Amino acid sequence: MSTIEPTDLVIWGAKGHAKVLREFMPSQNYRIVALIDNNPTIAPPFAGVPVVTGRDGLADFVARHRGALAGIVAIGGFRGRDRIEIQALMSAMGIRVVEAVHPAAFVAGDAVVGTGSHVLAHAALGAEARIGAACILNTSCSVDHECVLGDGVHIAPGAVLAGEVEIGNRSFVGPGAVIASGVQIGADTIIGAGAVVVRDVPANVVAFGNPARIVRANP
Incomplete structure (x- = not known):
């Protein structure tokens, strides 16, 4: 053979x-x-x-x-x-x-993984979710149904995105952060580790805390 x-x-x-x-x-x-x-x-x-x-x-x-x-x-x-x-x-x-999709990751059959993106061990990408090019879904993160991630987004280990979250290009969601359903996060924004985001966050800022608050610009 x-x-x-x-x-x-x-x-x-x-x-x-x-x-x-x-x-x-x-x-x-x-x-x-x-x-x-x-x-x-x-x-x-x-x-x-x-x-x-x-x-x-x-x-x-x-x-x-x-x-x-x-x-x-x-x-x-x-x-x-x-x-x-x-x-x-x-x-x-x-x-x-x-692309790099770990055999222990879950990717829904109708989800879309962009060119060069990584879905690492025990990460989950839900129904009709779409991630752009050059993204990282890191270990044990969850990106639920109908989420849309732009190019170059990184979802750190253990972070959770509930359904229909939108994240702009090149943004970063820190370890253990939680993003509530329907929240929109702008491009080039950093969400700190453990943050709980219940409202939209604009582009080019850094937000931390529970609930998450903008602490400074991200030039």
Whole structure:
């Protein structure tokens, strides 16, 4: 019986989030062949997998590589803009940007996962929910029915979005935060860990607390 050869995969980012992806991407028939990081002194975290430096290092690797190449961005935190830009760079180099859905995640049959997004272990994406490109649904978070997330959004571990929540591009919802049904959160906004959000939150702010209150601008 023939087997399907794994697709070679490059991961941008050589720290913790890359280690998370390493745990399950090989089971989805990807072979990690290189990591990319802007830090030229970072030690390779995986035996036998080189770390190349920045876009020039990636361009050189692509030029020397033979065959199809897939890519994914392993940058967490508040850096949605970086994830979006790096995905565009990969695509421009001919790298096919792929999604990462952990086998222990739940994704409803009619939910939509955008290009390059991650749905990690025990995360849940409910009926008719849609997440944009370069998003992260981190460990054990819940994004319920008909939620809409823009590009580059990160929902941190254990956060809960009730139904019909909308979150703008590049925003971040911290660990354990709870967003009530129907709430709208603007772009480039940070919701702090453990916050309880019961009213709409505008773009470009930081909000903490229970109930969540705006504490400062997020320039």
